[in-house]
Amino acid sequence: MSYQFAERIGNLQPSPTIAVSDKVRELQQQGHDVIDLGGGDPDFATPKHICEAASEALFAGDTHYVASAGIPELRQAIVRKLKADNGIDVEANGIIVTPGGKSALISSVLALVGPGDDVLTFDPGWVSYEPMATIAGANTVHVGLDAADNYRITREAIEQHITPKTRLMIVNSPNNPSGRVLTEDEVDAVCSAARDHDVIVFSDEIYEKIVYDGNVHISIAAQPGMAERTLTHNGFSKAYAMTGWRLGYVAGPVDIIKQVMKIHSHSVTCATSFAQRGAVAALNGPQQFIDEMVEAWDRRRHMIVHGLNQIPGFHCPMPEGAFYALADVSGTGKDGSEVARILIDEARVGVTPGIAFGDASSNHIRMSFANSDALVEESVKRMQAAFS
């Protein structure tokens, strides 16, 4: 039987980062010893007090539908967190708790843009922004950033790409895949362009807690005149090692959130009831655990960057945040896709080809160092052996 599909599905490809993990799993099932540096999953267990809070709720019968926007205790905890950590003032009604940060992003995209609208994204950038805009029927305009300029966002670069049709700009700091943390000047460039051109900003802050070397995360919604035009996207996956729990949120002006709620309530109803109890414990409980994870990732960051820079033809800048190394491999005479293929086939190390994050990183490969010291060390050895 031949099936017909909606036009919007035509150009969509499955997530390339998930494809790398699938390929690694397939090879592992065939008995191969493969290291997966493709995914973005913290290698730590969710802290015990978070698990206990969810488990208690589960056994106490908290297994039914809850308020679509999220349980009041969690929305209140998020209000407090946004004020204390980010300097963002938002009401509880301006928050929706979603099954993962991804769900918050797509519901917001669907609520705000459609055919005829331009969505501005920065390359290299996360793999799902463009597909989300495509699903909404909107057009993605890529602002290609220059590796030689440390992927700096400038007002000029934005001006060159912004059009009267631009409705939305998506910013992600700390950045996946480049590891850049936006400076005050870059944040100013984004905010002034958004205000002058009357554009909404999505600030994806999912890696906000993972910063190194004294870099400081700046929240867009806390900047002058930005609260009314910014949706802050965040979640529990990275900071609390809760990827499998599927919990995220979006926060912003009540008038926008009301519209996002229509998509959210008709598509997911609510995020998992007892998982939300775990998220309350995550936000209200001890935060020390995050520092310990970041300390470990900091160590592995040095390990992997140092190791990669010893490979002839590889050049890897030191990431400022998140847990990815983005290496330029053009010195090998090969592009990122070819190097990624060699690494999985010959070195048995799964990495993501840079092209997955846009043309600006086609000569790059991305590696997650959210893996144990031993695995990071072994993967570096294997990559060095494959390219020496």
Ligand SMILES: Cc1ncc(COP(=O)(O)O)c(C=O)c1O
């Ligand atoms: C930049 C960025 N935003 C959002 C997400 C979504 O995270 P989740 O849906 O697990 O909360 C990810 C996950 O890798 C990400 O890298």
